[in-house]
Amino acid sequence: MAAKVLNIEICDQTISICRTARNGKSVRVFDSFVFPTPEGCVSDGVILNPTLLANELRMQLASHGITRTKSTIFSLASSKIAAREVKLPPMKNKLIAAAIRTNSTDYFPIDLKSYHIAYYVLDTASSAKPYSRILVMAVPVSMIEGYFLLAERSGLSIKAIDSSGNSQYQALKQINLKGVTVFADVGSASSVVSFMRDGKLLLQRTFAFGADELTAHYMSLSGKTKEDYLEVLHEMDITHSEFAADKLLSLGDIQSDLERLVSGVMRSIDYFNSSQWDAAVTRVVLIGLNRHLVGLRDLIAEATGLETLYLDDIPDFAQFTNTAPDAPAFVNCIGCSIAPLDLIPKQFLPSRRITVDDDDSSVIPGVIMCGIIVVGAILLSVSSWLSYATTVDDLRDVQTEINSLQSAVQTYNQYISYQESQKSVDSLSYIAVNPNTKLVGFFEELEDKMPSSILLLSATCTNDGVSLNITVGSYTDAASVISSLREFESIAQIQISGLNRSLNEVGIERVSFSANCLYGANPYKNKINPYSEFIYSDGTPVGTTDTATNTAPSTTTDAAASSASDLQGQ
Template sequence: MAKKVLSILIGSECTKVCELNYKKKYKNKGIRVYRSLVFETPKGSVEDGFIKDMKVFGEELKILLKAAKIKSDKVIFSINSSKIANREIVMPPVKEKKIMDIIKTGASEYFPIDVDEYILSYRIIEKTTAASKRNQRKIDKKEKKLAKKQAKENEKALKKKSKTEIIAENMELMDSIDAETDYNNTENDKISLENQSKEIKNQMRLAVYAAPAAMIKNYYSFAKLMHLDILAIDYYGNSSYQAIRRQSKRGINVYVQMNEQDTIISILKNDILILQRTVSYGLYKLINIIQERGYGQDGDEQDPIVLLRDNDMLSRDEGNIELEEVAISDSYGSTASRQALRESIRESLFTLVGNVVRMLDYYKSSHKQIDIDTIFLTGALVEIKGVEKFFSTGIGLPHKLMTKLSSVSASKRATAFRINPSNFLSLIGAVLSPTDFVPYEFVLKKQRRSMVIATTFLTLVCLIGSIGTVYVSYTDYQMASMELEEIRSEYESMELLSGAHDAYDLATAELMDLEKFEEMTGSNNDKIKDVIEQMEKKLPSSAVIHSMKFTETGVTMNVTANDEGTGSNALIAKILKQLKGIEYFQDNVDISGINVENRDGISKVNFVITCTYVN
């Protein structure tokens, strides 16, 4: 059964929370939203994704979680911040465990930042193989055939046209020539792209992210304060993509997701991300425009949202819309009417339309042979009345509102989610395939924990082996003792015979042999557990033991440790002094095979420790 987790998006103005089921690998299985919650972020507590006042924000979150009866202590955060950098890179296919090392090597080229102060993560967008390219070429050929068929049908239609229509078309001759030129250019582009696809071999497209280490630690500190266990921390853009790709239709589609502070525009081909950009225009910018015109100045901040939801403020035809005349006095003492308010809203939203158009133009400049199928409006746009017609008119492409999410269901208690599911796209995507930013300190702790577990396991194995040996010896001794007692009893009850004394001597000799055998079972290896425990105390915390060999005379270890900035000689001298303090070895300690190497800016010292037991 899937466990419940919290998916939280903390914004400067608004915070969203979902309680939903969680599995590490979802594949095509559905998601169930149990509870949802949207509330205004306490002013000044959050700035550009960074939680400045944890106490104030934490208290508000606790109260609202308790009121909503949300009890899960597992959490996944999705961070929306301009401080998180992202780049798309292309590389030859390699094993996944080597990808991060390659990214770290070229990080300074991808990001104009101090990489030491950032945490890197990535997501594989697409793996292109020779087989997939062949399939794509087949699809392109089919599309060409359909285009030629359509062209022939158009030619037949032209022959049937009247003289008036032909004259009208001749008047537009220049336009047709330009169109023909564009068509030829398109065909040339197709040929060049096909040739290029033949030349390029297998490759991978990656989205690489760099988040400030201080920001990630900030969220871990907040989770500790709230007694929450972090499962993952995701980047907002990736969260949006992971949710949208599961809603994606066949073909080339555009998804415009308006949020409180910004808008994410994503272009997908089937379920593969082609292009994604973030525009600094969100719902609150539109609300501010409305409030600047005087509407909603009575302190009810929901008024502008209700206005946009219940009234078509984007249409030029006022129709029968009933809206009170709003008087507003500026520095000149003028009064603005409702028509001026509507024009301000339209003008403001045209900013977003312009950004979408520019992004589509940029996309078409490099993909001239591919047309956009549909533009989907999601997020806060779904709640704006008349927005679908407004965007269709401004862009000239079919638009649809994303009012439902496929493979996502909600209980009756998830009220906020049920009102507008697409407003929670990023929270859904965060649990599907997060980038998972983890501070370097937590990685080291995990490595140390693994080392302790391995060492403890080795100790237990040795201890169990020793106990088994002692038990077998003790059992043999007990059996021999019982046999001796039986022989003595028989001897005492028997009459004096010449052979009885010899039998007694033989049994006594066997008993002595067994006692000597028992003494021989004791060895220096009985000290293994104590030696390992003292080794853990004496060796540096950064030391990693690669191998450990115990013999009757002593122990040999292969060790790697950080020089901690003091140099390898100082480190070796310190370790030598520490190990000589172990009573079983004293001065019988030798360090050899010293080798210094630099890994990721950290100086590692490899060496062999040989310790001989004191007789």
């Protein structure tokens, strides 16, 4: 068994700690506990007061009997860590770091002098995909410095620093499930969804909705304060013996407070299904400290129509953690000890010390070696002097030949100049025919044809099309927007998903949905209905409205575009 190590994840509301050791292919968890983050010490993963936090950390470790283990791995959870997935051609692993450093300014258009660049390989090149998928991260050096100050004042030694995204991936890839699984880690202020299949990370997204909205509502009703935060989490945990949230929160309160969180999960799934036609999501697994939050599992299952499980129900993870109690709440802590990233800049690495042994026996071999080197140098000098005269004559001949080839040099330089010009022309030609040139025409039509009540929340642009998140005032406006989109000359196909009606803070009705628009010639301009096979001869749509999780054209598009009354009847 490997040596024991402390794994620590510091968040704005809570700090999670595990003491673990690798045991073959599994992990043994000796201790695990959570305590509230002292107020004013942490903001979005940045340590603001390392002295106060170090005092609290030392006290908590001592109260749990952890005094001898000093080696520590931190798992960073922060929106300040920039991440981007890139594709590189096949190359040796030792060349990947140099390739990323060379292109880092293209990945992150910011001043990288104050950032540390790290990466991990998501997928290697194969015959089906002739490229490697690499996740590159840029971490502020000032953030990392705060963790070193914390470790120094806590009497700990930093073994490694990892990102929470990689920590989560390393722990969850030990699970063997068929199909694509979404692992949803619901935090306090933000949540992370990881799409995985066969132990490979396909997509990882973070959105700014967590359990805080529901937690704050319950704290207000129960008269609890931030000092009672852990007690509040226990009372909102449906599996905990202290569960009491159902006595104060109604079903309507829970649905309202978790609406944005559930919508974030559903939109992430819709986005994945729209870009991964060959592998639709099959299940959702809830992980982390808030996985048993009251109402969360039922609302996600109802919104997505997918099987929704707890990580506690997965035997592979229990076997990997040797059935450690409450291990699913410490996924990031456990995962950071497996294969942490290189998030320690060179200036924070311990300096190498050179020691000299005073034993005389080590001097004699050194003297002998030195003598051999001196004799060899003399022989090389003599040999070089003897060949000097011949080399001078050869140099004269080469110089004469160079002078005779000056005209050839001028011709070669002109050839290189012409070649560079041709490359510029080819590059300009590629840009001119790039599919993204259709984006301008699309947005011009969007501005000209859309009703004034439309609210475009976000747009994701690819070479193939545009995915829009849209909010309008009513189902009638939604039908008008969809009908207008079908008349765009720059769109060949439209898919509608996530149609949802809700009331905003002042009680005004809003209708939200996602539209995935693919570039191309509009078939309706040629009097062709691409969905004719889904409509009976009398005009009645085949089937009923469903979410756009299938790879075939969704009947939701036809239903939304047919009339406002159909939308209101859903």
